[in-house]
Amino acid sequence: MRSASNASEPAPPTRPRPGGRTARIRTQVLDAVTAELAEHGYDALSMDAVAARAGVHRATVYRRWQDVGGLLADLFDAASGQEWHPRDTGSLRGDLAALNHEIQDSFTAEPSLAMALIAASFRSEEAARALRRLWDDRYTQSEVIVERAIRRGELASGVDARALLIAATAPIYHHLVLLRSPRDPHLPDLAATSATLAAGAGAFTR
Amino acid sequence: MRSASNASEPAPPTRPRPGGRTARIRTQVLDAVTAELAEHGYDALSMDAVAARAGVHRATVYRRWQDVGGLLADLFDAASGQEWHPRDTGSLRGDLAALNHEIQDSFTAEPSLAMALIAASFRSEEAARALRRLWDDRYTQSEVIVERAIRRGELASGVDARALLIAATAPIYHHLVLLRSPRDPHLPDLAATSATLAAGAGAFTR
Numbered sequence: 001m002r003s004a005s006n007a008s009e010p011a012p013p014t015r016p017r018p019g020g021r022t023a024r025i026r027t028q029v030l031d032a033v034t035a036e037l038a039e040h041g042y043d044a045l046s047m048d049a050v051a052a053r054a055g056v057h058r059a060t061v062y063r064r065w066q067d068v069g070g071l072l073a074d075l076f077d078a079a080s081g082q083e084w085h086p087r088d089t090g091s092l093r094g095d096l097a098a099l100n101h102e103i104q105d106s107f108t109a110e111p112s113l114a115m116a117l118i119a120a121s122f123r124s125e126e127a128a129r130a131l132r133r134l135w136d137d138r139y140t141q142s143e144v145i146v147e148r149a150i151r152r153g154e155l156a157s158g159v160d161a162r163a164l165l166i167a168a169t170a171p172i173y174h175h176l177v178l179l180r181s182p183r184d185p186h187l188p189d190l191a192a193t194s195a196t197l198a199a200g201a202g203a204f205t206r
Numbered sequence: 207m208r209s210a211s212n213a214s215e216p217a218p219p220t221r222p223r224p225g226g227r228t229a230r231i232r233t234q235v236l237d238a239v240t241a242e243l244a245e246h247g248y249d250a251l252s253m254d255a256v257a258a259r260a261g262v263h264r265a266t267v268y269r270r271w272q273d274v275g276g277l278l279a280d281l282f283d284a285a286s287g288q289e290w291h292p293r294d295t296g297s298l299r300g301d302l303a304a305l306n307h308e309i310q311d312s313f314t315a316e317p318s319l320a321m322a323l324i325a326a327s328f329r330s331e332e333a334a335r336a337l338r339r340l341w342d343d344r345y346t347q348s349e350v351i352v353e354r355a356i357r358r359g360e361l362a363s364g365v366d367a368r369a370l371l372i373a374a375t376a377p378i379y380h381h382l383v384l385l386r387s388p389r390d391p392h393l394p395d396l397a398a399t400s401a402t403l404a405a406g407a408g409a410f411t412r
Contacts, residue, residue, distance in 0.1 A: 121386075
């Protein structure tokens with residue numbers, strides 16, 4: 001989620017960079033993909049526009065990424081490799097609210113790279129698979145929120161962390177991505193509160 | 207949701223049909239849009255393919271619907287006008303589970319018109335607006351689930367019906383549309399149970 005949260009910044013480098021030319025070209029090209037997606041959306045994404053923006057020879061881009069699906073898959077994989085940790089606010093409700101605010105920010109940024117990535121996933125199987133890997137990665141990284149709540153004694157062990165996280169975050173995506181509702185400043189907290197109450201009532205204990 | 211639930215059937219007529227030629231042409235054209243979307247997806251949708259499939263003159267289709275966005279918007283509006291009622295199973299949990307099963311069926315149908323409609327909404331502003339109207343309509347029609355639960359004494363009055371319905375259904379969309387997870391036969395019931403527990407714990411009482 002963080003990877004997509006700030007479309008105006010170039011994507012940070014995703015792996016320890018040996019500083020070689022190959023790594024540098026990858027960074028330039030993926031930065032260009034990010035910028036093109038954010039500015040013009042998936043429909044306008046082309047290998048040639050990316051190459052031009054990156055200042056990299058077209059032939060290099062075609063040889064290494066083959067097509068637009070290949071570019072997107074590599075962009076998502078790069079995002080998956082990023083260091084990302086959910087905030088520790090001291091409470092389950094607070095942690096879920098912080099996560100929801102981060103998600104809402106990423107989807108209501110203008111332009112929103114996050115929204116562009118989802119749009120792309122409907123048109124490229126490779127992009128859809130890569131996006132699924134990215135979601136999986138982010139939810140796995142977020143499970144620490146539930147582990148912390150168990151350690152604090154807020155939750156009993158045996159809670160299905162993924163189910164709780166999805167219940168907490170799904171309304172945000174639902175409003176912004178599916179319903180295309182305008183940004184609601186209260187929604188991240190409300191959804192976090194609902195999920196926390198549900199967890200306390202045993203809703204995610206399998 | 208129901209409108210999109212059975213892609214293999216032609217869309218039912220959407221208004222009391224006076225039986226005139228204009229209404230008949232609309233039905234033929236929207237049936238053709240549905241079939242084309244379900245079989246080939248949004249990317250392949252074209253005015254010419256729709257006209258050919260509908261057996262309606264191209265000029266008629268262009269004059270009345272202008273472009274692909276116009277066709278989709280009319281398709282969604284037609285779906286909004288459909289008679290649809292959520293099942294009454296005798297309990298809040300049961301009603302929400304039935305709703306979730308219906309949603310899951312519509313998104314895992316092969317091909318899924320529901321998924322095609324969402325994909326289309328990312329590429330046409332007009333389609334996105336029409337899809338939002340359709341969602342709004344379906345959620346409004348589903349509020350009776352909450353009203354019945356209040357009448358049965360399962361819920362206190364003052365529950366935010368829309369928030370409860372979104373909490374109950376959002377995980378289904380999240381898994382199928384965003385995470386692209388495979389169909390999970392237990393998910394509709396689990397999500398319904400979670401939302402019911404959350405509601406009982408006061409999660410949606412404003």
